Amino acid sequence: MPKIIVSVALKPEILDPQGRxxxxALGRLGLSGVADVRQGKQFVLSIDGxxxxxxxxxxxxIAATLLSNPVIEDFTVEVRP
Amino acid sequence: MTPRVGVITFPGSLDDKDAARAVRLAGGESVSLWHADANLHSVDAVVLPGGFSYGDYLRCGAIAKFAPVMEKLVDAGNGGLPILGICNGFQVLTESHLLPGALTRNDHLHFICRDQKLRIENNSSAWTSDFEVGAEILIPLKNGEGGYVADEKTLDELEGEGRVIARYLGLNPNGSRRDIAGITNARGNVVGIMPHPEHAVEKLTGPTTDGLGFFTSLITSLVNNGKVSA
Structure with missing residues (x-):
């Protein structure tokens, strides 16, 4: 069954306190060299046919109206056969 | 005729009863509207109350904007119907593009609940006409995603056109750009505010009665516009 992956993330200019x-936490776990973390969400749609x-x-x-808010978020759509 | 003010209840709305009570204390008749209603029952104005519509799943207000009643409300708001969105209602108004910008996660990530001092910046909207510009009011604030954001151009436009209706005083509670607590559309009929005026309408239950001004303003502007008689 093919899947469509919609990934949504805050636009770069929007503050992401969750990512921050x-x-x-990464620093406290001893992982160094990470300059930034941005948190987003992913929708996996399993498609019939x-x-x-x-x-x-x-x-x-639908990604542009329901799954993301274009005022603050960008999205990408990917098809996995 | 008493002004009829609709209060929309979505699954997950919390403050619809308080909003209806505030309407009645201000001299209006409250009319309960349901998210699945196909029309607005000829009300003279609408309040979108606070809460967690549809559990706030996906994004706050995102699913509510597709409720049947919202299609009618967006048309009516663009046509001049007075609409006040409080907290989650403000989020629904931005998601529905009746107001610009968006409300995002508080910058410190904590849910915050306290009495909040605000300064009224605009008294020409349908919901703020009974206030003096510069008036300081104290009303409850309770949100986890109350940070108002918009691009710089939109923020400049809001400032330039005097469409910021209230600003946070003291410590900014949620990281809102330019301390914005509430805004209006260009026409002045649609207002969104993050703190809760409907929780400050009676001495017994609120920190003040400062919130009542939003609801009496509405009644005043409906009477002045000849929509209803005094």
Whole structure:
């Protein structure tokens, strides 16, 4: 069953306090050399049947309206056969 | 005729009863609206109350914007219907693009609950006309995702057009850009505010009665616009 992966992350200019908290924990765990952490979310849609252009266009539309808020977030859409 | 003010209840709304009570104390008639309603029952104004609509899953207010009643509300708001969004209601208004910007996780990551001092910056909106500009008020604040953000251009526009209606005084509670606690749209009918005026309408239960001004302002502006008689 093909999967469509929608990844959503805050835009670079938006403060990400959760990512910052994770960055702090990495330092405490002894991992050095990490300059920044950005936290996002991922939606994995398992698709019945083939993923055609129409389906992909529909999912891009939903990614831009429901799954992400374009005011503060960017998203990417990836198809895994 | 008494002004009829709708209060929308979504699954997960918390403060709808308090909002309805504030409407009545200000002299209005409260009308309960349901998220699945297909129309607004001819109300003269609408309050979107605080809480956690649809559990705040995905993003605060993100799922609420697709509720059947919201489609009608967005059209009505663009047409001039007075709408006040409080806390989660403010989040629903930004998600629905009735107001610009977005509310994000508090910069310190903690949920914060305290009485908050604000300065009123605009008294020309439908919901702030009974205040003096510069008035300092004290009302409860309770949020985990109350940080107001927008790009610099939008922030400059809001400032330039006098559309910041209230600003936090003292310590900024959530990292909101330019200490913004509430804004209005260009027309002045749609207002979003993060702290809770509906929790400060009676001496017995609130820190002050400063919040009542938002609701009496609405009644005043409806009367002045000839929508209802005094």
């Amino acid at each position: 908290a994770v960055l702090g 083939d993923v055609d252009d129409a389906k992909l266009a529909q999912i891009n539309e």
